[in-house]
Amino acid sequence: MQKRRRLRSPSPTYNLDNDDDSYEPYIPVAQRRQEKLAKLSTLGVNANKNRAKEHPEELDEQEDALEEEEMRREIVRKERTLLMEAQEVHLKKAAEDSKKSAGEKAEEADAEILEAIKSRRKLASDMELARGITYTESLKTRHDIWRPPKYIRERSEAQHHALRGKFHILVEGDDIPPPIEHFVDMKIPEAILEYLKSKRIVTPTPIQLQGIPTAFSGRDIIGIAFTGSGKTLAFCLPLIMLALEEESKLPFVRGEGPVGIILCPSRELANQTYENVVTWCAALAKDGKYPPLNSLLCMGGISMSDQSHVMSKGLHIVVATPGRLIDMLEKKKFTLDSCKYLCMDEADRMIDLGFEEDVRNIMSFFKHQRQTLLFSATMPRKIQEFARESLIKPVLVNVGRAGAANLDVLQVVEYVKQEAKMVYLLECLQKTPPPVIIFSENKNEVDDIQEYLLLKGVEAVAIHGSKTQEERQYAIKSFKSGAKDVMVASGVASKGLDFSEIQHVIIFSMPKEIEDYVHQIGRTGRSGKTGIATTFVNMNTPEQTLLDLKYLLMEAGQKVPPFLSSIDDPRAAQGVSSKGCPVCGGLGHGISNCPKLEDAQRRQMASHRATDDGGGY
Template sequence: MESPQKRRRVERSPSPVWKIDDNDDFTYVPVAQRKQAKLAKLTSWGTGSDKEKAARQQQEQEEREDEEREEERRKEKARKERTLLMEAQEVHTKKAAEDSKKTEAEKAEEQDAEILAAIASRRKLASDLELAKGVQYTESLKTSWRPPRFIRERSDEEHRKLREKYHIIVEGQDLPPPIENFTDMKVPEILVKFLRSKRITMPTPIQLQGIPTAFSGRDMIGIAFTGSGKTLAFCLPLIMLALEQEAKLPFIRGEGPVGIVLCPSRELATQTYENVLTWTAALAKDGAYPQLNTLLCIGGISMGEQSHVLNKGLHIVVATPGRLIDMLEKKRFTFDNCKYLCMDEADRMIDLGFEEDVRNIMSFFKRQRQTLLFSATMPRKIQDFAQQSLVKPVLVNVGRAGAANLDVLQVVEYVKQEAKMVYLLECLQKTPPPVIVFSENKNEVDDIQEYLLLKGVEAVAIHGSKTQEERQYAIKSFKSGAKDVMVASGVASKGLDFNDIQHVIIFSMPKEIEDYVHQIGRTGRSGKTGIATTFVNMNTPEQTLLDLKYLLIEAGQKVPPFLQSIEDPRAAQGGSLKGCPVCGGLGHGISNCPKLEDTQRRQMASHHGADDRGGY
């Protein structure tokens, strides 16, 4: 019996057999013979001259074809012999020849432009849902507020002159008018009287233009020097919006908030929260207006302590990013009806590690919101980025972004490292307390406090490694006057307002000039004057000293001889001495910006950290 495999082989269809008849013999004819046959056929049709002409044309065509084939073979051979290295060398040689014709200044400007272009390709400040769907809002939010008729009837020229009077620079479309007093802004009379009792009789320049802009529902970028009243400029519109919503239909548990103020530090959030409580309590006094509920949402405190606020309708939230995201993810409250977002010290919020947190917070919004960004230092790069993210924004700028407060007398002294502690005691004798001493190093902060305590000086210390209770105690005891000196790291330099600080001592000069501007801004606030004494020595980077030199010149301050002697290398190159677009420093360009270097270093560290964690 045959196997199945063998049976299949037998049953398979036979392969076709091709038969070639004897008459169909095929013979290969070379190309040259075919051409001759074709030529003979062509020439057989005409006269003798026609035959010659046709032969000549045929020969010319063949010669052209032969030349083309030869050229193609030569190019192919050259392509095979040519390497990527040779191409790269040629490009490099060409670029070197072009560069040799440029000045050092032109090369530096090109390099700066390349770096700026590389860091400018950031996603807009919007939620992931809006970015994914391509949602774009084209019109600002509408509000019920309108300026008084007599202000509406003023000409653009009158508005321009008023802004010039207060040195206000405004950019944008359909600009809201500046208004010189709170009553004409339609602020409730009870709050106007309360502000007057606190010696706030007239709006400051940032309030004069900023409050009408915010009342109009416009997105806004507000820039003004430290101590100029920015907090009232963004809190008052939020309070009025919340009052309007509460009057329409009272809030019940689970509803709200109407708006949120986002701050980079717990101390700044706490200070803003206390201001909002003060102003809302003044409005609710004697039942004139409904009581608004405000929640402080920061790390380091128990949210259970504020359960009485969460158990009612919520109007306003003042928060730091981390704790806010936690509360939103746990659905303790929602942003379903939130239509107002303000970021205080916005350049820090966007630039220094909070950008992803801010974008995460944006994703909880369900509708368009009015966005306001405020800061004393906002470099052009951040302004440009913010303007792409806002809807028809209005830029309100009082003075150069990053410029020092002119009410502060800046004194820069050369002090050797080993002599700083002793000289600090001498400086404390210049003015009566309270005094703030700033140092960039947390360990140095503790050392200074310990030294002052040993010398009988009532001092407290605050830095990021201390517990929330320690930080709150330091702030409270210093504000109350129980302690004379507060030694602080940069955490206390952003936005914090202390009463009657006459003297700020910068024990170690920060690398970034923005930080210096914020630190000296703790004095000379609300129209008062103050002194800032800064210690520098050989440990201070020359670039930082150059930034400081230009800042002193800009503010009309005395420049000590050792700073005068520092030359700007850009001047030797013949370049234009423009400020850095990343940090606003006047003494360097983007290519050697310490802020950019620090940001890149932190990003690298976070990537390495993520890689390390990946193995667990």
């Protein structure tokens, strides 16, 4: 068998005549050692220099020892596992935690949860986020022309501060516009002033006193004030004046507009706001001095074709709920290309987990910078911080604590067994003359209460989310007109609806979230009037909710019944300060056991499960 010849790699060729300087010359060992000694001497080790010269073998031994030590350390580092490092970190953290009080631990845990649920993206259009567009100055509009009267501008900051203190107004921000005590000094048209006088609105409320001048100045606003304090006028009037200015410059034609949008979380609130806007615009155009302004109501449950006459003339103002507005924008019934004003009523709900994606979708239709106003009676710290990041040099106008109850409402909390509620309800209706609102969290219970009252001869209507739009509109219209004495409602009627003559609100079932309670009792005691709120509680009411209610009563200076006083706050024993939950504003719990956050997480998990299940066959 013939052996195969092994192939060898070719021998290297050497060019001995190459003059290239890229090769390193050979340095003898003795010379290299001398260079090492020179380096040692420059580092300040002259004491060992002579010894190294006399005993060069010792230098080699030292170098070998250093190399062995470095190799040993490297082996130890490789043998060290991640588990060992994690155990050391855990032990170190445990040692640090042992030095902290229970209160400090609880506050740190709350801070970690709050950081985890913070929104990652600010409220801006997709174009602005993609291009990294950031606005640093307030919107330049007609507001540059508007300014307060000279005598107000000449007041010192101390005088402005004293006036705000008189009306318990708290403000935060840079270059805050001055408060104005009289409507006439706000330079509002005489026609609107006359209409306000006819409705016995003579002087601005605290939120209007600071909020309207701030909005007229073109600034972004976070407006917080208790229910029934006149927030609607504070954000509608600046939009009406802006639309009037634009129409006066050049009349709008079909396809143009709107100038501004007011977003509302419910149909009832959108309809009520729309009616106010139409009324004020009609009063403005009544004497013929000012051009008519066109307003559009954009919400589910109504036919938009019925308002085609409005859209054929050009739009100035749109009052909308998020879902229907998105539908109209996607169908290009109108655009937001020239929209300069965006207001969200009940803003904490609008940018909360329920509507946040819808709001972001709406923001994507804006093409230019806009003035943004957020108003609500309850705005927890989480929403305030998120709003500050999203707005441009915002001014925070706060009348009282965000989420505090209206001080004009007498709050009566009574312990009533579940089986005795219906009978006791008839007794409570005798406290005041009609109209009266009864709130329940359960839709079926709303219908049961209405049926019971009708059987007892009480003229009652019911409203909840499962009713048709016609039924809901009939209930509100008949109740407002006085044709019906009692309205039984779920939470849908608690946000922003204005029933000025109501003296009594009965909360048949206490809501889990204290925010909802604040909104519900706020249906009475509006516009400076007083009212009564009677709340039924029993063993079915969660203790945490009762604790929130207890602190709310104490804050408002109301009588706390003995069964509420006996409830102890577990955080007090730990030394945790009662700053209130940053998610819902409740004073009786922290973020770690917030019912609103738990409910939001439960809904989110349910939606994820539905998405996962929908993928199969």
